[in-house]
Amino acid sequence: MKSYFCQDEYGQIAPVYSISAGLDYPGIGPEHAYLHDTGRAEYVPVTDEEAVQAFEYLSRTEGIIPAIESAHAVAHAMKLVPTMGKEQIVVINISGRGDKDCAAIARYRGEDIHD
Amino acid sequence: MIKIADAFKNGKAFIPFVTCGDPDLETTARLVHAAAENGADLIELGIPFSDPTAEGPVIQAANERALKAGTTTDSVFDLVRALRRDITIPMVFMTYANVVFSYGTERFLENCVDVGIQGLILPDIPFEEKAEFDPACRAHGLELVSLIAPTSERRIGQIAREASGFVYCVSSLGVTGVRSEITTDIGAMVRRVRQESDIPCAVGFGISTPEQAKSMAAQADGVIVGSAIMKLVAKYGRDAVPYVADYVKSMKDAIR
Numbered sequence: 001m002k003s004y005f006c007q008d009e010y011g012q013i014a015p016v017y018s019i020s021a022g023l024d025y026p027g028i029g030p031e032h033a034y035l036h037d038t039g040r041a042e043y044v045p046v047t048d049e050e051a052v053q054a055f056e057y058l059s060r061t062e063g064i065i066p067a068i069e070s071a072h073a074v075a076h077a078m079k080l081v082p083t084m085g086k087e088q089i090v091v092i093n094i095s096g097r098g099d100k101d102c103a104a105i106a107r108y109r110g111e112d113i114h115d
Numbered sequence: 116m117i118k119i120a121d122a123f124k125n126g127k128a129f130i131p132f133v134t135c136g137d138p139d140l141e142t143t144a145r146l147v148h149a150a151a152e153n154g155a156d157l158i159e160l161g162i163p164f165s166d167p168t169a170e171g172p173v174i175q176a177a178n179e180r181a182l183k184a185g186t187t188t189d190s191v192f193d194l195v196r197a198l199r200r201d202i203t204i205p206m207v208f209m210t211y212a213n214v215v216f217s218y219g220t221e222r223f224l225e226n227c228v229d230v231g232i233q234g235l236i237l238p239d240i241p242f243e244e245k246a247e248f249d250p251a252c253r254a255h256g257l258e259l260v261s262l263i264a265p266t267s268e269r270r271i272g273q274i275a276r277e278a279s280g281f282v283y284c285v286s287s288l289g290v291t292g293v294r295s296e297i298t299t300d301i302g303a304m305v306r307r308v309r310q311e312s313d314i315p316c317a318v319g320f321g322i323s324t325p326e327q328a329k330s331m332a333a334q335a336d337g338v339i340v341g342s343a344i345m346k347l348v349a350k351y352g353r354d355a356v357p358y359v360a361d362y363v364k365s366m367k368d369a370i371r
Contacts, residue, residue: 007213012164
């Protein structure tokens with residue numbers, strides 16, 4: 001089974017990094033590769049900074065702490081929603097809770113705090 | 116025409132492995148010449164890969180150094196083309212599926228034939244996935260070497276029936292690297308292969324001393340050594356050639 005990976009022209013896998021441990025991997029699952037190939041899903045990049053801002057925004061405004069992985073989806077929704085009509089509906093899948101990420105977010109914001 | 120089978124015509128085969136480009140390709144060329152002159156019957160050339168999942172720490176580090184030194188698949192093809200001017204023993208590539216696939220399997224195999232490679236070992240391609248590469252290798256007259264491990268058990272027969280070149284018997288569970296003791300019943304693995312095929316069997320993973328080589332060779336047709344050689348390369352760098360030459364000679368003498 002094949003999937004997509006961050007790699008150079010010789011197939012050497014790139015050393016990658018993400019603030020999210022769950023996304024700190026150079027490839028994607030084969031299901032996503034298939035959805036991409038068939039055009040059923042569209043994939044977009046989100047930076048660490050955008051994800052952290054979305055994490056904080058949703059926590060402050062709704063009291064929902066999204067997992068830092070899910071915060072990437074929130075970040076993209078925050079870009080997308082202003083371009084949409086009021087009658088349109090957006091669903092964000094908050095696939096995990098962010099309590100586990102509070103220490104990492106604090107460190108990202110310069111606090112000397114550890115798990 | 117050079118064939119993998121040639122390696123098994125000179126008594127028990129000694130098969131050294133070197134990671135290409137560690138510390139540089141010029142040293143690799145000298146290592147291959149030294150190995151061939153001191154009794155190597157077949158050379159396994161490792162094309163470095165970022166994620167060498169079958170390798171222990173010694174060859175992992177060799178892969179990292181080789182990539183850092185700028186080694187690429189194309190520069191390894193150039194190396195082999197130059198080696199083939201005077202190396203007459205068979206040479207095979209040991210690398211990983213993505214190196215071949217991302218290069219373009221057809222183009223990769225064409226280049227193998229063009230530079231004088233006889234076969235391929237892809238340790239991350241299990242028997243069940245080999246259709247991705249095996250028919251294409253056969254179409255180019257290249258032999259894709261199959262591996263069997265101590266856990267292969269009932270699959271050994273199936274693998275042996277379709278094997279080409281030689282069967283790579285993995286001596287122990289886990290990754291490549293020097294082991295003080297090999298407890299697998301290699302003789303039983305080889306006998307199981309023999310029930311299906313008269314293809315040569317070479318044992319690798321964990322072998323470093325002449326005593327181990329002698330004991331393994333008594334139960335199989337050849338012995339493969341990688342980590343012990345790359346340890347010498349890690350220690351002596353560009354000056355490793357005479358040490359590797361002596362080592363290869365001692366190993367071939369032990370299994371003669």
